[in-house]
Amino acid sequence: MEVVPLSTAAEVGAVAADTIEALVRARTDAVLGLATGSSPLPAYQELIRRHRDGSAPSYDGVRCFTLDEYVGLPVGHPESYRETIFRELTDGLGIARDRVASPDASDPEHAGLRYEEAIVAAGGVDVQVLGIGADGHLAFNEPGSSLASATRMKTLTDQTRRDNARFFGSVDEVPRHVLTQGLGTILRARHLLLVATGAGKAAAVAAAVEGPLSASCPASVLQLHPHATVLLDEAAASSL
Ligand code: GLP
Secondary structure, three states, X not given: OEEEEOOOHHHHHHHHHHHHHHHHHHOOOOEEEEOOOOOOHHHXXXXXXXXXXXXXXXXXXXXXXXXXXXXXXXXXXXXXXXHHHHHHHHOOOOOOHHHEEOOOOOOHHHHHXXXXXXXXXXXXXXXXXXXXXXXXXXXXXOOXXXXXXXXXXXXXXXXXXXXXXHHOOOHHHOOOEEEEOOXXXXXXXXXXXXXXXXXXXXXXXXXXXXXXXXXOEHHHHHHHOOOEEEEEOOOOXXXX
16 A cells, blocks of 8 residues: 655645546546545546646546445435536536446445446446545445445444535435445455545544554555555644
8 A cells, every 4th residue: 555645635636636637648438436525625626627727638538436325315416426526526527427327326226236237347447536434434334344345235324424414404414325335346446546634534544554454444445455545634644
């Protein structure tokens, strides 16, 4: 695992943007795995800025897979992860919406297997962008998730629902169920790019990077991956 300590969230965003852009320059048909949440936003904003100023490669041939999705929100809900990724990244890069896949929350029972098949059919994910939850979760794989898990439905912990309440009117409006790529799914991406910023992530980052490989810290699966990069600002690196 390559751990890259940087100073600020903006630097983390710029280095993450460089990584994604370099991939798309090398492979016009790159497959991106996309996380939502606050952590990747500086990277996404930087990619859109470069696209607008004309310095970026074309994203027309790129395909995207989101990491996870809420179950139970009406189609088109602004906080669904599908709408969020359109708004925060892919629309801004001119990527057609039908090139952005997400787990089908309208059919959670069959969505997992179909999503796994769709990722394989696309040739697998080239770069998977990841954030980390304060409890060490990856995507929506909460502590206790199998390290080999596939895309499936999960129940959120109270802490994650409280953490995500800021995007909704109140914690009661945060769905209880989600579809998430599994830890095994994530491990099959060719390059994992985890971004973490802020002191609230310091303990989870330390457990993921320096702690034992354990389902108690799902992000510790990065230790198993041959090409994992962890970009940290000073606060997120403060417990290493
Ligand atoms: C959510 C998402 C994750 C994200 C994590 C951290 O629960 N499902 O994909 O990485 O929270 O979010 P943030 O970056 O906003 O701290």
